[in-house]
Structures are given as C-alpha cells and as structure tokens.
Amino acid sequence: MAGTIFVINPNSTEAVTAGIDQAVEPLRSVDGPKIACLTLTEGPAGIQSQRDADSVVGPLLKRAAGLENEAAAFVVACFSDPGMHALREQSRHPVLGIAESGVFQALTLGQRFGVIAILPSSIQRHLRYFGAMGVMGRFAGDLSIGMGVTELSNAEKTLERMTATGKTLRDTHHADVIVMGCAGMARFRRPLEEALGVPVVEPTQAAAAMAVGRVRLAAA
Template sequence: MINPNTARAMTESIGRCARAVAGPSTAIVAVSPSMGPESIESHYDEALAVPGVLAEVAAGERAGTDGYVIACFGDPGLDAARELAAGPVVGIAQAAMHAATLVGRGFSVVTTLSRTAGRAWDLAHRYGFAAACRGVHACDIPVLELDRPDGDAREVVTRLCAEALDADGSDAVVLGCAGMAPFCAEISARLGVPVVDGVTAATKLVESLICLGLRTSARGEYAPPPPKRYSGLLGDFTIPAPG
C-alpha cells in the first residue's frame, strides 16, 4: 500500500483498512514516500507525488513485493508504476470504480475538494466508466481535516452521499479519497446502498490478480522502461543499461 502523500497518520489508517480485508496469507506493508507533498489537492500536488511513489515501487521491487496499491484517488503514477513493477499495480480510484460497477448500475463519486472533480472524471473516462459515473460531488473539506476528532466530516460526507444518490439517480457511492475509508461501513449501513472505499477494494483486487497469476502485461506499453540517464535532483532514478 503506497500512500502517495507524506502524512503518516493517513498511511497507518490505510494499512489498517487494508489488513482488515486482506486474506490470511497476505502481508500488507503500508508506506509513505520520503519526498513530496503532505496531501494531494491539485494537479501540481499529484504530479509531484509521483517521484515518491515510483521510489517506493523501486524499493518494493528490490524487496520482492508481489503487488501494489496506489492509495490516492487520483491514481498518481499508475502507468509508470506498472512499467516498473513485475506484479500488478492498482489505483484506488480504479479499484473503487471497478467494484462499484459490479454491484450497481451507476455510481456517484463523493470527494474532498471541488477542484479535483475534473481528475475524477478523467479517470472515469480512462477506465471506461464515463457512463457509469453519474456525478462527482465535493464536500470541500481538505484531505487532512477529514479525521479531525472534533470535526463533522463523517456527518457532512454522509449527507452529501445521500444527496448525490438522489441528484444523480445512482445506486452506489464511491468514496473519492483514501481518508474517507473509515467512514465506509457506516455510510453504507445508514443509506442502504453499496458504498465503495477504494483502499479495501484495491487490496482485494490486487490479491485476486496475484492469486490468478495475472501481472501487468510486459508486451508493448508497459514493458520495463528503457535504460536512461537521469540528472540533477532526480539522478537516483537513472535506469542503468543491463549488464
């Protein structure tokens, strides 16, 4: 589980959520990158989270990791991570949308900041779920305030989910931020519809792919990246020529 931002508390929460659904023989390791933004709330943040994600994937490969989850709803660095990793890599937006389309006809995404709605739509288009995604709704609570003990995020998000279901005519909800994972079961119970958290969904999908012996295709676009010299601050990302 790679949390692309550097907020440790969120990383730990992500690890806990994943472990709660992982199979008995699955070992979950949750990490944050050593570089990058403390939360992801813009294209700028998302783009600059990617080097840290890729450094973690490279470290994971050296450690023999079987598969990866990128635990930010923008799925930052997914394509590049797939080139780098031998095993499967799944983003939590991707996983949540896949799961939602297996249990309903149309889902609403409930996310944090309005300005990230465009990214959610881009991903829905990219993954094939532009028609299944009926709406993207923002609560405009910053990512790092979702878990403030004195906050009302849980209540605000629940209410927004209910409104989204009505407004969109949807029959399922996708939570659009890894920080909302702890609310998932309660919202589902209160609203009586499937509510999908990408962190747990991605955990099960990666487990499933590994069990099925499926790994990212190395034919074509996702083949390992060619050797390349990197310079400056990013010199460590150099991919040496083989041999």
C-alpha cells in the same frame, strides 16, 4: 507465500497510512501475501491538485523500484492513481490503483456510481480519469464535501458532510452505489452505507482485494 503487497500512500500524512493499514487488515491471511502500508514521505500532506498528483510520481517510482524484489504487487493508494501507469511499465508485478479498482467494484454493485470527493478542485481531474477509464456512461455524479485535508481530522463533521453529499448523489444524481473518493477513511464506510441505504465502496479495500487475488493467482 513469498512477496509483499506494498500499499503506498503517496501523501506524507501518516494518519492516512494508518487508516489504510486498518482498512486492509481483513485481507491479510496466514498463508497469503503480506500487506505493508507505506507513507511516501516526499509527498505533500494531501493530494489536492493535478500538480500534487504529478509531483509524487517520481518519488513513488523510486520507492517502488527499491521494493521491487520484495514486492508481490503494488497498490497506489490515492484516488487519482498517480503514477499507476508508469509503475505498470516499471514493475513486473501487478499494480492496482484505488480509483480504478474502486470504480470497477462499484460497477458490480450498482448501475450508476457517485463519488464523494474531498475537494472541489479534484473533480475535473476525476472526470478526466473516468473518461480515460471509459465509464462515463455509468457516471452519476462527483461532488465534494468541501472540507480541507486538515479539517478531516474532525471525524464527526466529516461523516456528516459525507452523508449529506452521498444523499445528494443518491437523490439528485440517481447514484445507486457510492465510491469514497479518497484513501484512509475506511472507518466511515459502514456508517455511511447505513445512512445512505446504498452500497459504499472504500477504494483502498477494493484495490488491495484485487491485488491479493492477482498475487495468489500469479503464484500458482
């Protein structure tokens, strides 16, 4: 199948891109679209603020424009989906965002979704976005693990914090499905799900799976 799904990590941290690449591996098939994961080198180390989110739109659009001819679809792999709507205007291909896809997948797995955010400063931004998506009627809560992007290299601590946060979402906020509010952490999905006993959505996988489907169907 011609064309590549470009999953663009809009932050410049290669380790995140590597995590994404691993996350989408099961979605690659011999006769399906290729899936390539890219790092937006112009991006900040992590997207922590609205400013960060807005700042990557220009470079992301430019990068995507250069890939347009090779592309079958684009995935914006940051939980704020920066540039997703602008890229939909620019590209003739399907464009998915991981927050959007992750939340919608969650809504097929539970009735009230909770989100595990990395930073407290992201929560207002997430809520504005969920409002724009029209899903606040099924929102349980969005809580941060309170760790900086750099601390996330400590895997054990990260999982521990995600688990504790997930338990609060489940027990206090009555979430019956959890969305990981960040990219590049697919390796924690399964242990988290086991610890919490409710479904956990890794949003990059959700978006990439949607993209594969869209590409296959468009090609038909």
